[in-house]
Amino acid sequence: MKKSTFLQEDLRFLAQVLQEQLRAEVPSGEFFRVKCVVKNDKMMILTQHPQGVATDTEEVFDLLTEVLLAIPSHQEQDVELYLRIAGVKLPYAKRSLTVVPNGNMASSTPSIAADFVEVPEETPQTTEQETDFSATSPLIFADDALVENYDPMADMPETSVTYNPPGKYRGILGAGILALVVLMGTGTYLLTRPCVLSGCKQLQDAQELQRQLQQKSGSLKSEKELSGLEKRLTEVGEELKVIPAWSPSGGEAATLAANLSEQAQIINQVQQALKAGSVAIEKSQAPAKNLQDLQSRQQMWRQAIAPLEAVKPNSPAYDLIQPKLAVYRVGLQAINQQLQTEERWLQKLAAAQKVAQAATQREGTAKTLQDWQRVQFTWQIAVNALSPIPQTSSAYPEAQRLLTEYKPKLSVNRDRATRELLAAKTYNQAISAAAQARTYGEQKQWQKAVVYWNQALTSIKQVTPGSIYANQSQNLLDSYSTSLRQAEEQLQMATVQQKNQTDLEKTCSGTVRICNYTIDERGIIVNITPEYEQTLAANINAAKTQNDATTFNSVTNHLQILQQALEVISDNANLPLVVYDAQGQQIHQHMP
Incomplete structure (x- = not known):
């Protein structure tokens, strides 16, 4: 059982060489597109062109066969060639052949068992011309011999390969194609491209730079060295871009270019971060003018810190940026505190203005x-x-x-x-x-x-x-x-009234109560007490009995004094005075 030993890049390279040969040897060859795939140990080569392009089927198949004959092979390989119009599902021509190994491409030609089959024009006309292959227009063959209607292009990307050969076969097809191009003399342009035939200095330089980066992790000592490294990464990356993707070194060159570009981008971001940090440090020397100034400085510190924090420990810039990163973090922390304080003062200012508005409203009401x-x-x-x-x-x-x-x-x-x-x-x-x-x-x-x-x-x-x-x-x-x-x-x-009462009380008082009284707004009423009358009567009788004129006169004077005193009180009170004896008979009246 034959085993195909083609690598993914080999098939892509073969398709490019066949397409270049068609472009160089066949009229309107620039409109042809070629695709190579391997399935079930059978190589299938599909060539398509837009409708309306004049095509000599035998000329195309002969040219493709000639190229395949020129490739040295170590094993038999079944090959099927197809021609179709872009946008049409069925091919209109097919050739099958078997390449038999014969040792040396330059000195011998492999024998070919080939049959040519013209597929009748039963293909429907398309309304859309395609210039490339896609999964939306698969090949559908009417011939049962074509692996039970197997479509070599359907559901497979252009570089799909179903068999990965062992390491000893790597480069067999690529080397053979290069030899083919040399023999045919039509690939001058391809052969002059970097890393096609001669040594690949660009790739070696890139590999050496990558090795140095891995060995000298964290070795940069200054920003000047950092800038130099970015420049070197960019230069080597640009050199890798000139290596054709279809060359034997194309895949590795593309991988290295992507890796170096990524590292150059990281170094560039580090440099930009260091510049932002320098600006932030310079700005922080002067007091901030307003909240927007503080926010701008905060953004600068963040722009300086974020790229540096993303640098991995195995980066050559890692050790260089750590002291800077520590300073930047302190600066960000300080500006964050200033922002918090400033926002608090601004909030107090705004609150005071609102309170003042409320005070003005209350003052008016x-x-x-x-x-x-x-x-x-x-x-x-x-x-x-x-x-x-x-x-x-x-x-x-x-x-x-x-x-x-x-x-x-x-x-x-x-x-x-x-x-x-x-x-x-x-x-x-x-x-x-x-x-x-x-x-x-x-x-x-x-x-x-x-x-x-x-x-x-x-x-x-x-x-x-x-x-x-x-x-x-x-x-x-x-x-x-x-x-x-x-x-x-x-x-x-x-x-x-109180004085009158006091005077009356004083006047009516004695060893024997002389009188009782009442006083109101109508007048003063005085009542002589029975005891006082009895005492007077007894004194008068004794004076008469004893013919004591002195005692008699004394009693008479006392009554006169009492009457005068009561009249004075009546005058002071401006109230009429009425005096009654003990029997209730009025005995004296005085009007003030």
């Missing part, structure tokens, strides 16, 4: 003591929020401007609240004193009533003009003055 106290308290909150903002904050200038506006308003409203508080206190004292005066007046305690009416009147006069209690106080002023005058009159009357 304040009507009571509690309202004015709330106004004062609100302005105090606004001032207290602005006062702590330091000079280092970008909010400081605005805070100072607002303080020059808010502090006078706080002072004015504090004075207003104080005046209202004093007015309320004085007004309430007046109300309380008046209530107490009324109570004492009801109790006929006119002395105390007069004292409290005086207090009430004094307090009501002291209520601050223009305060919320001023009008109410003015209304009470006349009422309190009248009440005080009336209380004073009652006190005067009470005082006189």
